Amino acid sequence: MKQLLSLPRVPLVAAPTPLLPAPRLSAEVGADVWLKRDDLTGLGLGGNKVRGLEYLLGDALAQGCDCLVTGAGPQSNWAMLAALAARRSGLTPYLVFYGSPTRPTGNLLLSELSEADVRFTGEHDRASVDTAIEKLGAELSATGRRPYLVPRGGATPLGAAGYVRASMELADQLMADGLSPSQLWLATGSCATQAGLVAASRWLRSPYEVVGVSVSRPGDECVARVTSLADGATRVLDLPYADADGVTVLGGYLGPGYGQASPEGDAAARLVARTEGVFLDPVFGAKAMAALVDAARAGRVDGPVVFLVTGGAPTLFAGPRGSL
Template identity: 40%
Template structure:
């Protein structure tokens, strides 16, 4: 059953959407394949948060939706790429809470209706296509949608891109504290960095030295984005240069599949039966592989890979599906 952690009376309201704590599981075969000791590598299963297919956005949405309900919202409005995990889980949260959902997505209809988009429709969300814009540039389009809703008498709540705001990042400060209870000796948590809130929350709870972020290409300045969120959340300065952030897995851009990412997807699947996605967790795993290769992570250190979910996105990514199907056809 979804649970809600008690908070002080003056704290922001939190909606109960997920199931906590998520499991922390050993990954001995993957660890040995990377050159680590069998007990070195563990996987924090935030793909198993429950609602809507699971994923890290649920931790953020508990706070964001709680605030929306407290403000009397009737409709959630948010933005993202066509295969946005945040958009999919906002749609699921709206269904759970009895709120309408409008998703303002980059691009145009017709390219693909599979993966996360199919689930957006199943959850009853309305999609507004914003054309060839992305990230923060989607904000004005979402504002226009919200204004039209107000004119119709609705009360829209605008949720940030990726669910990443100081309020949303509270969810991952909580996750960091949850991890300390499960693995107090952890040395490094490896996470994908999209809109920045997940890493910012973890840094707030664990400190910048214990969090390794892998940039996925969703924002132009990942260090500045994470630094600003973490500083505002903690109330202390978190300098961009103090962050452990890998920038080497973006390739040609956010939606592109690279050979190291496909290799990482295959390795995780064939050693642990662990399914990753080609945009976020696949890049994070490729970053972990590179960190072991260059000595940033070594044997004898308790390393946690944060599985932030995203499985539906695999089925909306033609290049990743083609690569997986080609391996099947070849009998690899």
């Protein structure tokens, strides 16, 4: 706890983000659903990634770095927000994307607006980004720059710290609303967000189970990554040890594949837009909501639940659906 408060951090989040009841959605699905609006975190068009970036940029500045190197796919929310966070902190952003240059839409358009240095690996393999980040980092160091390298998704124990802090924020809101949810649902990709929530819920003994819905990896791979990142965050933040329950990650909602819209996700996104006036992105939030809607309608949800709206709206404008 002392560590969490004393870690270098660049304030980027417009905190607290709202925790709002979703009465019309709740009536449609037959469960008491609340929305934690982390699409409104306040940097760029918002999103969950801003929270981890507070700590990553804090670390970069503490180390005297002058540029940030990271990457992902061209439609990555992470990469775009990392570029904006770097700019806000006075660092030059370098982004490495897999694949080849494409028409700038959605997040790629926004990344370019930040005037980040954007490069493509020319390979379709997502892992090509990992080696390209290392290579670019070495090239920059050789010219006297001081690069700060971050893996795809910001998935490091320090990146997960953002959602330990967010959990404290949520705990205050739950107390103020007299709410004791049984579950906290979210979309899980690189696993840092769920890891922070899991580490914090063990430490704070939160009433809820954290339920991740995998949108890219097999469920067992997610469980292993969440577990290891949560343990790492517990160590980095020096959180008092608490008994570790299992980690819950649901599969079955990937649809045609990572980055591709699914019919169930589209239906869930329409339902939330129609009932609550909130937009879910097709790659993450829509698929996680589809899982929650199914569980609620099947009577598998007991008591109030919170759904973490993680942002990602730019991919709604990324051109033909199904090829994000």
